[in-house]
Amino acid sequence: MAAGDLFHKHGIRGVGVEAIAEAAQTNKMTLYRYFPSKDVLITEWVRGIVAHKEEDWKDLNAKHRGDPEGQLQDWSRRTAAQLRAMEERGSALGNAFAELPDPNHPARRVMKEHKLRAHKRVVRLCKAAGFPDPAFSANLFTMMLEGAHSCGTCVGMRQIGEHLVQVVDRMVENNRRHQAAG
């Protein structure tokens, strides 16, 4: 879906189906034969992003099996890398959310459910890592993750990514010390 690049660069409302078709190396007619409307096209694009991210989490889980701290740390590093590759325009999902004011838009539901799953995942990891207050830490991580995207537009994506990694590392380290002491 090369259409996604256009959506991300010029905003969902800022790109017409004609341009989408061209980016997909086809034309408007055939596009409409595959997707009945622009809205389902948007939804499918969002669904793809979400699926990709969740695939990434599965990979993370497989690579650091039984090591929740490692998962959290690697996750922060991957996010930092994504931030670095983003540069200038913000998060695709965040922007899409802002551009779809209708709370009943199917794409919105997809994003919402994804965010909920992601947050639960972090809570579970914090619990498994033995953080003294897993809800607290998970909320902090999730808010930082979300914030990193908007924040990077002013502080710089590179710095913000490094900082995300730094915070997660520090909290994991503190937790380890705390467990060793207690």
Add this chain to the structure above:
Amino acid sequence: MAAGDLFHKHGIRGVGVEAIAEAAQTNKMTLYRYFPSKDVLITEWVRGIVAHKEEDWKDLNAKHRGDPEGQLQDWSRRTAAQLRAMEERGSALGNAFAELPDPNHPARRVMKEHKLRAHKRVVRLCKAAGFPDPAFSANLFTMMLEGAHSCGTCVGMRQIGEHLVQVVDRMVENNRRHQAAG
């Protein structure tokens, strides 16, 4: 500027100047006699929001003069209150940023400069409060602030606001303990 409510509810691109004029209890012609284009209307709206926020900071500074911790804590509480009053649709500035893909849009510059000032303010406060690593803490606060807005759409604005307050309180408290011990 009642137009702001429309911008926030339906998105900048989702509301036409006709609707704006109607919301302002006038008509399109008179509107264009005051604002030469929709873009400067948008920019002026953004400028108003930014001015309001910076006014709030001045008030904060006056109320807790010489008490940087108090300023940070009160700031988190005010932000939490704003989040509580927001509910459903996200941050006005954040959405506006997402809806204006052109990096040279004047409204974008206004927002960017505001964000930079806000971040510097937090850095200065963290320095004044004697945080061991002011840049670190300030980045954390700023990212949390930004994140709270996007995050609230899934976790719930009330919870996220409470959590923002909780994090700031905890960090201030930790810092106090650290200073008392060191």
Add this chain to the structure above:
DNA sequence: CCCCCATGTTACCGGTCGGTAACATTTTAG
């Protein structure tokens, strides 16, 4: 009273949008 100036009204402009109809063309499969 009368003039002026701000406001309101209506109609319009060119452009773009999402989406469709009809038809030409190419690819694929039997």
Add this chain to the structure above:
DNA sequence: CTAAAATGTTACCGACCGGTAACATGGGGG
């Protein structure tokens, strides 16, 4: 080779957009 399915082309539709021109209205101050 031929028939059918997929894809491409063009033109069009109605709706809405930001923005403007021409003109009607009204009210307040000299």
